[in-house]
Amino acid sequence: MDLKDLSRDVILDHNKRPRNFGRLEPPAHEARGHNPLCGDQLTVYAVLEGDVVKDVRFDGSGCAISVASASLMTEAVKGKTRAEAEHLYAAIHDLLTRADAPSLPELGKLAALGGVREFPARVKCASLCWHTLHAALEGAAAPVSTE
Amino acid sequence: MSAAPAHPVPLDIERLRADFPILSQRINGQPLAYLDNGASAQRPLAVIEAERNYAETMHANVHRGVHTLSQRATDAFEAARERVRRFIHARSTREVIFTKGTTESINLVAHSFLRPRVKPGDEILITWLEHHANIVPWQLACEATGAVLKVAPIDRNGELDLDAFRALLSDRTRLVATAHVSNALGTVLPVREIVALAHARGVPVLLDGAQAIPHFALDVQALDCDFYAFSGHKLYGPDGIGVLYGRESLLESMPPWQGGGDMILSVSFAGTTYNQLPFKFEAGTPHMSGAVGLAAAIDYVDAIGLDRIAAWEADLLQYATTKLAQIEDLRIIGTARDKASLVSFVVAGVHPHDIGTILDQHGIAIRTGHHCAMPAIEFMGVPATARASFAFYNTRAEIDRLADAVRSARDMFR
Ligand SMILES: Cc1ncc(COP(=O)(O)O)c(C=O)c1O
Numbered sequence: 001m002d003l004k005d006l007s008r009d010v011i012l013d014h015n016k017r018p019r020n021f022g023r024l025e026p027p028a029h030e031a032r033g034h035n036p037l038c039g040d041q042l043t044v045y046a047v048l049e050g051d052v053v054k055d056v057r058f059d060g061s062g063c064a065i066s067v068a069s070a071s072l073m074t075e076a077v078k079g080k081t082r083a084e085a086e087h088l089y090a091a092i093h094d095l096l097t098r099a100d101a102p103s104l105p106e107l108g109k110l111a112a113l114g115g116v117r118e119f120p121a122r123v124k125c126a127s128l129c130w131h132t133l134h135a136a137l138e139g140a141a142a143p144v145s146t147e
Numbered sequence: 148m149s150a151a152p153a154h155p156v157p158l159d160i161e162r163l164r165a166d167f168p169i170l171s172q173r174i175n176g177q178p179l180a181y182l183d184n185g186a187s188a189q190r191p192l193a194v195i196e197a198e199r200n201y202a203e204t205m206h207a208n209v210h211r212g213v214h215t216l217s218q219r220a221t222d223a224f225e226a227a228r229e230r231v232r233r234f235i236h237a238r239s240t241r242e243v244i245f246t247k248g249t250t251e252s253i254n255l256v257a258h259s260f261l262r263p264r265v266k267p268g269d270e271i272l273i274t275w276l277e278h279h280a281n282i283v284p285w286q287l288a289c290e291a292t293g294a295v296l297k298v299a300p301i302d303r304n305g306e307l308d309l310d311a312f313r314a315l316l317s318d319r320t321r322l323v324a325t326a327h328v329s330n331a332l333g334t335v336l337p338v339r340e341i342v343a344l345a346h347a348r349g350v351p352v353l354l355d356g357a358q359a360i361p362h363f364a365l366d367v368q369a370l371d372c373d374f375y376a377f378s379g380h381k382l383y384g385p386d387g388i389g390v391l392y393g394r395e396s397l398l399e400s401m402p403p404w405q406g407g408g409d410m411i412l413s414v415s416f417a418g419t420t421y422n423q424l425p426f427k428f429e430a431g432t433p434h435m436s437g438a439v440g441l442a443a444a445i446d447y448v449d450a451i452g453l454d455r456i457a458a459w460e461a462d463l464l465q466y467a468t469t470k471l472a473q474i475e476d477l478r479i480i481g482t483a484r485d486k487a488s489l490v491s492f493v494v495a496g497v498h499p500h501d502i503g504t505i506l507d508q509h510g511i512a513i514r515t516g517h518h519c520a521m522p523a524i525e526f527m528g529v530p531a532t533a534r535a536s537f538a539f540y541n542t543r544a545e546i547d548r549l550a551d552a553v554r555s556a557r558d559m560f561r
Contacts, residue, residue, distance in 0.1 A: 012560065038500045039517050039530035061530060063498035064560070119504055 007112035010072075015064035020057045020074035028055070029139055033132030035124055040066045044132040051081045053137075058129060065113075065122050070129035072110050082137055089130050096123045158459050163451070164540050166191040177510025180545040185330050185489050185536030186514050187380045188361060190444070194384055197443035198436045205439075208432055210409055224435050227442035228425070231390055234445045235375065236366040241395055241424035245433050248389035249357040250280040252376035253324070255391055255428060256353055257284035259401040260374075261322055267293030270319045272350075274299045274307055275526050276329040276336070279519045281355045285324060294321070301526060305332035305481040309340060316348050323352045327359035327375075331520035331532070332481025333464075333489040335359070342371050351397065357381055361538065362460060362487050364453040367392050379437060383538075384444030388437030391428070398424050405430040456539045460488035463537040463546065470550040476557055480524075480532045489536035491518075494553065497560045499533040502553065506533075509552040511545075 024030070024045035033042045040062030047055040056078055058070045073092075077085045088110070094101040095114050103111055116126045164170050167189045172179050181189060201223060207216035209224045228240045237243055246252045261271065271285045275298055282296075289296050297320070299312040307325075316323070323345040328335050338354055345352045351373035356365065360377040367375050373394045380386040393401075403410050403421055407430035412420040421427045448456065467490050471477055476495040494502060503515035514534045517524045524532060535549055 015560070037516055038498070039524075040500075041530070063500035065501070122500070122504060125500065 007115045010109060010112035011064055011068040014068035014071040018058075018067050018071040020071065020078070021059060022057050023059050024055060024057050029136045031132050031135035033060075033128045033135070035062070035066065035128050038063055038066070038125060040125060040128060042066065042070055042129055042132055044070070044129060044136045046133065046136045048082070048137070051083070053077050053080055053082065053085055056133070058132075062128070063122075063125050065116055065125040066128050069113055069126040072113065073129050073133060076108065076110055077133065085133065085137065089134055092130055093127065096126055158451070158455060158539065160540065160542060166193065166447075167540055168192060168195075170540060174510040174512070175508050180509075180511040180541075180548055182535040182537060182541065182545065182549060183512045183514050184361070184538040184541075185358060185381070185518075185534065187386065188383045188538055189540070190383055190385070190440075191447050193447045194440045194443045198385060198440040201436045201439040206435070209435055210426070220435055223439050224433065227438035230442035230445050234365070234449070235390075235392055236368050237392055238368065239395060242367075242392055242398065244391040244393065244398075244425045244428045245438055246376075246389045246391050247387050247434065248378040248380070249355060249376045250378075250389075252374075252389055252391035253280055253353065253355065254284045255404050256322075256324075256374050256376075256393070257288045259404040259428070260351075260397065261285075261288050261294075262292055263402065265292045265294040265321050268319060269294045269321045270297050270317060271295075272297045272299060272312070272315055272320050272323045272345075274312070274325050274336070275301045276305070276307065276326050276332065276334060276523045277324075277520065278326065278330050278355065278357065279521070280357075281324055281326060282522070295319075298522075299325075301334075301523070303527075304483050305329065305334045305523070305527065306483045307334070307336055307341075309337060309344075312341065313344050316344060316350065318348075320345075320348065320350045323350055325352075325354060327354045327356045328362065328487045329481070329520070329523065330358045330489075331518040331523045331534070332483065332491055332527070333486040334481060334483040335485040335487055338370060338372070346371065351394075358487060358489075361448070362453075362457060373397055379441040379444065382441070382444050383447060385434075385437040385440040388434045388441050390441075395424065398428070401428075403427050403430065407431045409433075451539065459539045460537055463541055463543070464488040464490070466543050467535060467537070467546045467549070470546055471553070474550060474553055474557065477553065480527050480529060488538075489534060491532040491534045492553075493529050493532055494557050497556055499531045501560070502533045502556050505556040505559065506549070506552050509548065509555075511549055511552055513549075 028045045028047045030045045042060040044058045056074045091104050113126050169189050205219040205223050207220045209221045228243050232240050232243050297315050300308045342352045353374035354372045356375050356377040361382050375392040379388040410422050410430040412422050480491040499515040516531050
């Protein structure tokens with residue numbers, strides 16, 4: 001992948017050693033996400049304490065971009081409030097789809113995903129985990145699909 | 148690019164490649180190596196020009212006007228039908244129905260042939276290798292009628308278990324529908340045996356020929372199948388046009404599946420008389436330029452010769468299989484003895500999608516995913532594969548590039 005070297009290294013590293021990989025038992029919220037195009041399957045688990053995302057994990061299988069994105073996401077949202085997580089969700093969406101997206105400081109390491117914009121077919125891989133987290137926080141029961 | 152050994156089959160590959168304008172471009176700074184022919188093949192100039200000539204000199208609606216252009220369009224459209232008939236060796240043009248592709252051809256049979264004939268508990272027999280286009284229309288028919296879908300198993304090489312297939316044929320089987328060639332694994336199915344077994348029990352057979360038509364000469368009479376479906380765009384022709392071959396006696400007995408213009412002889416509110424074959428199944432204005440382009444594609448393929456195409460592709464398949472098998476951590480998915488020229492594979496530690504993106508950076512186009520054949524891919528124990536599928540315009544040098552790029556993808560993820 002011709003992503004800029006730094007972001008490439010971040011993605012390769014998080015793909016190889018995903019952080020917060022594993023499941024959380026109920027009463028953790030969980031939601032399943034599926035990208036039928038690649039066959040990616042992710043489950044995101046989140047424990048809320050009041051309004052704060054106390055713990056978040058994911059498992060499943062997918063391409064490097066989807067796994068790295070999920071891994072980065074769990075690092076980014078842990079300890080944040082739901083509103084902050086939703087704000088990041090919107091910021092990531094812009095980062096992945098808009099060439100003129102401002103590089104917000106709160107994105108931190110998530111900025112590594114910006115290069116994915118150059119691969120339109122892969123944007124869904126990077127956004128799957130965020131849709132799935134959103135569903136988990138909403139407590140939605142139906143599996144999320146990118147199609 | 149490393150120098151590939153000379154190719155044993157005499158095809159003037161450079162001259163043939165020059166017939167395909169799209170192949171001469173660069174993708175991401177590299178010469179395009181188009182190895183996604185199983186999804187859709189590229190079109191030679193002869194096809195592009197035939198479509199254009201139709202639009203520039205012949206276009207009007209078919210079968211309707213008394214004016215000159217309408218007559219020209221009708222003649223061109225019906226000449227295309229005759230060209231298809233000759234190519235597949237149908238007895239008559241009444242057996243050649245134009246559709247928008249394999250998918251529509253199969254749906255036509257599901258609606259007009261199968262649904263009116265089945266009762267709850269009757270069975271349709273398919274295989275684990277099918278493309279979704281040869282699964283879902285039958286599932287819908289089953290839901291609507293109470294019929295039951297039976298699926299013949301495959302083995303770990305991706306070959307059909309013919310004994311199990313035989314055992315699944317029953318007194319309730321109303322139709323057998325199988326691929327001629329599997330798009331996900333490349334397996335060539337034993338269609339002669341399938342037809343013989345089914346016919347021995349009086350069961351008609353539909354063959355999904357989407358992946359077979361560009362590779363082998365087809366003789367529907369020798370094969371003795373009852374229906375054969377294929378798409379123009381996999382045969383170097385236009386998209387949006389395809390064919391359903393059907394045995395005339397069966398087509399005669401089937402009600403139309405869509406209503407509209409062209410498929411009627413007379414309409415009144417007291418009752419409508421349907422047109423004869425093949426028009427009965429062609430409601431509405433058809434894809435005329437597509438049919439003309441498809442006929443040009445058939446002319447093009449016939450001029451090269453399907454035998455020579457098959458020999459060239461067999462060499463590419465063997466070369467690619469050997470080259471890819473040498474790559475450490477790579478596993479070929481689909482190892483049937485008889486395969487068409489495609490190789491599905493996985494690389495340990497690298498998701499097929501990432502392989503696809505990295506290969507694209509090298510100018511190499513392949514398909515990744517489940518190839519619209521989720522049951523077959525899941526049966527092989529993988530969520531997805533990378534698939535390189537070859538046409539006669541591909542070369543050993545392109546396969547060398549493929550192997551080199553796969554190696555660099557693997558190394559990147561180490
Ligand atoms: C085996 C097989 N059947 C059916 C189809 C569907 O063809 P189309 O999309 O042209 O209708 C394909 C195309 O990928 C195929 O490979």
